[in-house]
Amino acid sequence: MCAVGKATRLLNEVEAREKEYLFALRLGLETDSLDLQGVVVRTALAPDPASIDWDALLPRFVGDISQVPPAVSALRVDGVRAYELVRQGKTVELPSRPVTIHSLEMLPESHEGDPVFRLRCSKGTYVRSLARDLGEALGSPACVSLLRRTAIGPWRVPDQPLLPDEDFEPPLLPVAAFLSGWPRFQIGESDRQALRTGKSLTCPLSDTDQALALDGDEALAAGRVAAGIFRPSLLLIDAQ
Numbered sequence: 001m002c003a004v005g006k007a008t009r010l011l012n013e014v015e016a017r018e019k020e021y022l023f024a025l026r027l028g029l030e031t032d033s034l035d036l037q038g039v040v041v042r043t044a045l046a047p048d049p050a051s052i053d054w055d056a057l058l059p060r061f062v063g064d065i066s067q068v069p070p071a072v073s074a075l076r077v078d079g080v081r082a083y084e085l086v087r088q089g090k091t092v093e094l095p096s097r098p099v100t101i102h103s104l105e106m107l108p109e110s111h112e113g114d115p116v117f118r119l120r121c122s123k124g125t126y127v128r129s130l131a132r133d134l135g136e137a138l139g140s141p142a143c144v145s146l147l148r149r150t151a152i153g154p155w156r157v158p159d160q161p162l163l164p165d166e167d168f169e170p171p172l173l174p175v176a177a178f179l180s181g182w183p184r185f186q187i188g189e190s191d192r193q194a195l196r197t198g199k200s201l202t203c204p205l206s207d208t209d210q211a212l213a214l215d216g217d218e219a220l221a222a223g224r225v226a227a228g229i230f231r232p233s234l235l236l237i238d239a240q
Contacts, residue, residue: 017153018102020120023127023144024111025049025134030141032086033072034128042141049115054106057137058117061130062104066096070128099125111146120151154181175219175236176212184212185230187220195221195232203230 028046031038069075071092072083082092100122107116119127128144135142150157155178176184185203187195192215194201205211205225213221213230223232 016123018100018120018122019125019149020118020151020156021127022107022116022118022146022148022150023131024114024116024146025131025142026114026145027135027138027140027142029143030132030135031143033083033143034070034126034132035144035147038072038143044141047138047140049110049113052138054115057134058104058106060137061133062101064098064100067099067126067129067133068096069094069126070132073126097124101125101130104130114145116146118150174217176214176217179210179212179219179222182210182212182222183208183225184214184219187213187215189215192220192237195235196237198232198235200232201230202228204228205230 026036026046027049028044029040030042031040033039069082071086071094073081073094075082075094077085077092077094082094085092102120102122103118104120105118107118109116119125119130121127127147131142131144183205185205187201191201191213195213201213203211203213203225205228207226209224211223211225211230212219213223213232220235220237221230221232222234222236223230225231
């Protein structure tokens with residue numbers, strides 16, 4: 001997901017939502033980055049995916065779990081990105097942290113012989129770490145061989161093959177359509193000018209932490225409503 005113009009100001013709110021991924025699991029191989037782009041650190045004879053009782057294994061990883069992030073990650077260690085320390089040849093040991101796996105299911109598809117899974121999880125979850133941990137539960141090194149994010153909160157990409165066509169272009173939505181579930185209200189030109197200076201507005205909405213002020217189809221500001229007053233927290237038009 002990406003945003004353009006002033007809609008980039010909404011990305012922090014969007015990134016806080018739960019995520020959905022499709023990923024393929026490569027058994028018998030582990031790299032320092034836990035994907036196929038990294039340096040191989042361990043190999044072993046891989047178990048046959050068809051012989052594994054996935055129905056028994058996957059529920060062990062659903063719910064609130066503790067997870068150690070990959071050493072090759074953007075997390076900081078004493079102010080330095082972990083992946084930069086790895087590139088310098090240093091050993092990086094990151095502490096485990098809590099994440100939530102909402103659902104984890106095996107799909108009928110495969111990718112280059114690797115089983116494919118659909119994962120829905122909280123912000124901060126590393127799919128690569130989950131792949132490693134699934135492998136450990138099976139007594140095998142493991143990493144991700146394919147990873148694709150398919151949804152953030154209620155926003156989904158259109159259904160596509162695991163490897164979309166190079167000409168595929170995701171839809172570009174206006175803010176009002178993108179945040180279609182948010183309460184909204186219409187304002188006039190005088191209120192538009194007031195918004196430019198960050199002033200609060202009266203509005204007909206009930207109390208909510210997520211609301212949009214619109215002029216026609218154009219979203220002008222996001223904010224919260226309390227006692228009939230809209231207080232903008234994010235301007236989507238130029239301020240004065």
